[in-house]
Amino acid sequence: MPPALIIVGSTEGLRAHAEQLGQRCAEANVACRLQIWDRQIHVFPVAADLIPERRVAIRDIGAFIQTVVPAADVSGDDVVVDSDAG
Numbered sequence: 001m002p003p004a005l006i007i008v009g010s011t012e013g014l015r016a017h018a019e020q021l022g023q024r025c026a027e028a029n030v031a032c033r034l035q036i037w038d039r040q041i042h043v044f045p046v047a048a049d050l051i052p053e054r055r056v057a058i059r060d061i062g063a064f065i066q067t068v069v070p071a072a073d074v075s076g077d078d079v080v081v082d083s084d085a086g
Contacts, residue, residue, distance in 0.1 A: 009040030
């Protein structure tokens with residue numbers, strides 16, 4: 001399994017499930033980062049333009065992705081352009 005980033009609000013109903021998922025990842029030797037954000041609501045990063053903490057969460061998501069996904073070759077040699085894409 002690939003590494004996992006779990007972001008959950010401290011007061012949301014799915015917090016226990018998020019903690020359980022983090023524990024199960026650890027038991028299965030899957031790299032996992034569990035972030036519990038104080039007083040944040042369910043899927044709070046979606047509203048990143050409204051509350052500063054949400055912007056921080058989006059930055060954390062981007063940083064996590066950069067650590068687990070290899071850098072892409074952007075030389076253009078293997079780029080395929082679909083001229084029908086809209």
